[in-house]
Amino acid sequence: MTPDFSAGSERPRLWAMGISRLRDLFFDIANEYGDRADLRVVPRGFEDAVREIAAAGDARPDVIVAGGSNGAYLKPRVAIPVVLINPTGFDVMHALARARREAASVALVTHGETPDELRRFAAAYGIDVEFASYQSAEDAELCVLDLRDRGIGAVVGPGLVTDLAARAGMEAVFLYSRASVRAAFDTALDVAQATRGEALRRQRLDNLLQHMRDGVVALDSQGKVEAINRRLAAVLGIDAMDAVGRTLLDLAPDIAAAVPDADGDALGSVRGVSYVVHRGPLATNGAAAGTVLTFQESRAVERLDRTLRSTRRTQQFTARYRLDDMIGESASMQRVRSLVQRYAKSTATLLIRGESGTGKEMVAQSLHQLSARRDFAFVAINCGAFPEALLESELFGYEEGAFTGARKGGKAGLIEAAHRGTLFLDEIGEMPLPLQSRLLRVLQEREVVRLGSTEPTRVDIRVIAATHRALTEGIEAGTFRADLYYRLNILNIALPPLRERQADLMPLAVELLLQIAKREPRLRVRVKTAEAAERALGGVAGELSGYGWPGNVRELQNVIERIAVELADEESAGVSALSGDELRLIAPELFETRQADRDDALTLRERSRHIEADEIRAALASCDGDRDAVCKALGISKTTLWRRLNGGGRK
Structure with missing residues (x-):
């Protein structure tokens, strides 16, 4: 064709x-x-x-x-x-026939050895012909003169031979035809066409190699360079064009230690820079005919890994609360907001202290939203909500086959999920001791090792921890590591309980009622503004302010939910405000005299000691008064047991 x-x-x-x-x-x-x-x-x-x-x-x-x-x-x-x-058989036969008409004796002269097929052709047709050959122009002249001296009358051959034969006075027949x-x-x-196609393919391949961000070189079976891109040539300090046909080890002897011995990946150093080097086969027609090496800077791999991990955020890893969501104008709350704004500029680890329900996670999310990490994940986990084994796998992740039931392919832990973002560890005081040791390493080295793995993964995270307990008491009791406490308590924020900021109680109640009204259609028509919410709560303001709120804002939110249900009830459609008697029916605990009310003025540490003493008394009851058994079960000494029962402790 x-x-x-x-x-x-x-x-x-x-x-x-x-x-x-x-x-x-x-x-x-x-x-x-x-x-x-x-x-x-x-x-x-x-x-x-x-x-x-x-x-x-x-x-x-x-x-x-x-x-x-x-x-x-x-x-x-x-x-x-x-x-x-190449003359065809017809060319040879036609030329010999012409020569026989010119002379009785004919010679066929060809360059190189006379092809066997020509000899067989002449023998098959009974052609009497002398065969001769030559290697160079000088050989051709000697060959023609020899044939003349031997009485050959006509010569068949290419142009050089026929010209020589004509000058020697012999008949000459040109071998090549128009068809050949x-x-x-x-x-x-x-x-x-084939050459241009191959050149175009090579040009495209070369363009591909030159535009690759990694260094690439293709070697033949002898280790000689077939192709190399400019990026790798620049790293090795060689010329890409001059490198073709030379062995890579001759061009760059110091590269030998970085190249893997077999197909696969290895970490090596070239000219003082760390690279991930991949070795693979260069296949031709399905058979390995050489080697392809790619050199990728390890720093580029780390940057790509960080980008991929940081973009794999889901909705559950997004902070919802902002600083504006923290309601209250009391001096203590203004102090908290000031600290949040100040600490958001730092990347140091932070400890948030406060009773349950004071809004520790809201503070943590607000810090994240104000920080430079706001575009990345906010990962929160309650350390007291999981059994130890499950908490470990959730935090640190695991490799495939690390334990029975492990997910195929393994799973990244929450620490890895928080890469470039914020990790919020709520109820840090509940974390088991073995996990405290692993967490301490994460804080120190900023790397995490999955269960079943030996390879650490670098992580860039800010850790915010929260507790409702006095961690120093846990250190004394041997349930919390002192070194971890000092790692966590670099910056700290103490959240005031609701009873210590009475001026904020009613603004909080109004805001909570408005939030409920936005999602409750029956209440929305009645409570549209802050003024309407104040009127609805005006009849119970005294009762709400007179209560100690041991559950803090979370407990207040629960009570406001009950009030909202009452206000939204169709039977009380004409009621615009709740009375004290109605509040007594739906929230009787506000009117009960409880031990907690008498302990309102106690400090966090004092309340913690009361709780611990109650736990010890319960343990004594379950152990029939056996103090040795209680000390063993709680992991404390007899001296500590006596001090806890008597309300003592480190001052």
Whole structure:
């Protein structure tokens, strides 16, 4: 099939190189290929032809067509495909028949060894012919003179031989026909198309390699460079063009230690820079014929890993509360807001202290929203809500097969999920001792090791912890590590209980009622504004203010929920405010005299001691008064047991 070079593409350049009779035949046929190729007849041979090609530069041909000894001479000396003109059997038979008409004795002279098929052809047809061959122009002249001296009357051969025979007074018949030259031109067009396709493929591959951010080199089976991109060449301090054909280890001896011995990945250093080096096979027709090496800077891998992990956020890892959501204008709350704004500018670990229900997580989320980490994950976990084994896997993650039931492929822990963001550890005082040791390492080294793994993963997190207990008491009792406490308590915020900021109680109650009204259609029509909410709560303001609120804002929210249900009830549609008697029915605890009310003025540490004493008394009751058994069960000494029962402790 004739190659199809599209009209929009440059025509292939063919050079027909020949002298004497072959040159004349080229000129006769060249016009037939004018619309398919840029065909140039170059009347040069041997060394003159080599110089002509070298001088052409970028205008050199895609393919060369030549015959006989000229083509054989050019093939090893030029880096361009050379198509030889091969006479057909018909050419040989026709030329020999013409020669026999001119002389009784005929010789067939060819370049190189006479092909066996020609000898068999002559024998099959009973042709009496002398066979001779030559290697160079000098050989050709000697061969022709020898044939003349032996009485040969006619010579059949290529242009060089026939010219020599004519000068020697012999009959000369040119071997090549128009058909054989056309066949050579058609083959040259096929070769040009294939060569251009290969050049285009190589150019595209080279463009791909050059645009890769990683260093890439392809080696053959002997370790020689087939292709290398500029990025790696620059790292190695070599020229990409000059590197082709040379062994990589000769070009850069110091790279040997960085290259893996087998297919796979390895971490190595090249010129003082750390790289992840991948080695893979360079396959040809399904068989490995070499090696491909890629060099990726380890810092780039870390940056990509951080970006991927930070963008895999889900809704559950998003902070909802902001500083404006913290209601209250009391001096203590203004102090808290001031600390939040100040500490949000820092990346230091923070400890939030406060009773249950005072809004520790709201403060943590507000800090996150004000910090430079606001665009990344806010991951919260309650350390007291999980069994030890489950808490460990949730926090640190695990590899596939780490334990029975482990997810296929493993799972990233919450510490990894918080990468570049904030990790909020609520109720940190409830964390088991073994996990405290692992958490301490995370805080110190900023890396986490999954269960079942030995490889640490770097993490960039800010840790905020919260507790309703006095952690110093846990240190004394041996349930909390002192070194972890000092790691956590770099910055700290103490949240005041609701009973210590009475001025904020009613504004909080009004805001909570408005929030409930937004999601409750029946109440929304009645409580549309802050003024309406104040009126609705006006009849019970005294009762609300007179209560100690041991459950703080969370307990207040529960009571307001009950009030909202009462106000939204269809039977009380005409009621615009709740009375004290109605409040007594739905929230009787506000009117009960309890021990907690008498302990309102106690400090957090004092309340903690009361709770611990109650726990110890309960343990004594369950152990029938056996103090040794209680000390063993609680992990405390007899001295500590006596001090707790008597309300004592470190002052």
